[in-house]
Amino acid sequence: MRPTLGILADDFTGALMVACYLEGAGIYAPLVFDSAAIDGTSSVVVAGARTRTVAVDDALTQVEAFADAFIRAGYRAMVYKTSAGFDSTADGNIGQVADFLADRLELRPVLMAAGFPSFNITTHQGYLFYRGRLVSESIKRYDPLTPMSDPDLVRFLSLQTPHKVGLVDHSQVRKGPVAINEAILRLGDCGHVFLDVSDEADLAAVCAFAAGRGRVFVASDPVAVEYTKLLLGQQQVKPAPSHARGPAVVLAGTVGPVIGRQLDAFSCFYPVLTVDISDPRPVESLAADALEWACLHLAADRPFAVATSAGPDDVARSQTFLGPIGAARRAESILGTLARLLYQKGVRRFVVAGGETSGAVVSSLLVKSVRALPEGPLGTGFCVTEGADRTSFFLKPGKHGGDGLLLDVLRAMENGDS
Structure with a gap:
């Protein structure tokens, strides 16, 4: 398999989602969390970073390490995979990463495309719609880390880069790659070009254009996946490892109504501990107390959950x-x-809620790479470390899934499903 494409995601759950979709499409897509694990043995490699909400300098340090590793291993085309709604703040880091990659690969303009039409997340005339509403009028405006108050993504991204951000809107995208190219030429000197993804047809047209043109693409999940499929086609997939055995735990660091309902459903069958993060004691002390509680349930061979918020009041206080x-x-x-x-007590199955929390857990366990499992009835999110002592994960974005998802995931892990 000749190295072709390196995909760098801005969080771990997003990286896993892309890898799961690619595996389901018949494309072997190893998922790495450490740049040292990139070895050029696959046509595409997906890397998970933690760049969405960290300081710009920290984000660029991570991006540089992965970009250099991609290049050393022979991957010349790169995708920076963002969330479907380009979740970020006015300070960054999407524009800054796009600038870095453009300079590193000596290529402008950088193509950008947001949206996830199958989940009713779309962009039209440069405006982001989240489940049919302007993002500024949706639940996304309450996100604690990346509240999206400006639906105009071209204007919003322009705050993150000194370079002009141009727009190719739906009326041009729908006409296909030739019309897209003509529209870009008319824009003149742009550092970046944002392309509308108003529907599935737009998504296909944008990816067809990008596959024939660019080596740098800043793209949401389905755009990154379709672009990769056009570049590589179907390949033989190596058999995936089976789930690990042993105790299971749910760790929930995300907040909001979705995880609240999921934990309520879980608590009808299994115990849930809420850690008060406003407790001033050191992190190690709070974790030790939680471990003492957890050991009671490990001894009884029962799943359990540990969360850091019991609801809006907890969030507001902390x-x-x-x-x-x-x-x-x-x-x-x-x-x-x-x-x-x-893990030291023998837990080998982790269900983790929240993209940033997933990054913290996987990093703490020093996991360098995993094999993503193809999308199944519960969607994407399952992955397994390879080797003799396997660990299974389900890494889920905070807003993903129905009320019974946590219970369903544990059942699937027990049955060896995905």
């Missing part, structure tokens, strides 16, 4: 003391530390 970013980082640190302690 953010008052710590600020939104500080509260999120403290929650991630507690659950990451607890995951390491639980």
Whole structure:
């Protein structure tokens, strides 16, 4: 398999989603979390970084390490995979990453495309619609880390880069690759070009254009997947490893109504502990207390969950003391530390809720690479480390899934499903 494409995602759950979709499409797509694990033995490699909400310098340090590793291994085309709605703040980091990759590969303009039409997340005339509403009028405006208050993604992305961001809207995209190219030429000197994805036809047209043109693409999940499929076609998939055995735990660091309902459903059958992150004691002390509680249930061979928020009041209190970013980082640190302690006690199945929390847990366990399992009845999210001592994960974005998802995931892991 000749190295062709390196995909770098801005969080771990997004990276896993892309890898799962590619595996389901018959494309072997190893998923790595450490640039040292990139070896050029596959046509495409997916890398998970933690660049969405960190400081710009930290994000660019991560991107540089992965980009250099891609190039050394022979991957010359690159995708920076963002969330479907280009979740970010006015300070970054999408524009800055696009600038870095453009300079590193000496290629402008960088193509950009957001949206996920099958989930009713679309862009039209440069405006982002989240489940049929302007993102600024949707639940996304309440996101604690990346509240999307401006639906004009061209204007919003322009705050993150000194280069002009041009727009090729739906009326041009729908006409296909030739019309897209003509529209870009009319834009003149642009650092980046944003392309509408108003529907599935737009998605196909954008990917067809990108596959014949660019080596740098900033794209949401389905755009990255379709682009990869056009570049590579179907390939023989190596057999995936089976799920690990042993105790199972749910770790929930995300907040919001979706995970709240999922934990409520879970608590009807299994115990749930909520850690108060506004408790001023050190992270290690809070994790140790949670471990002592967890050991009671490990001894009884029962699944259990540990969360860092019981609802809106908890979120408001912790953010008052710590600020939104500080509260999120403290929650991630507690659950990451607890995951390491639980692993030492024999836990080998982890269900993790929240993209940033997933990054913290996987990093704490020093996992360098995993094999994603193809999309199944529960969607994407399952992956397994390869080797003799396997660990199974289900990494889910905070807003993903129905009320019974946590129970269904544990049942699937037990039955060896995906």
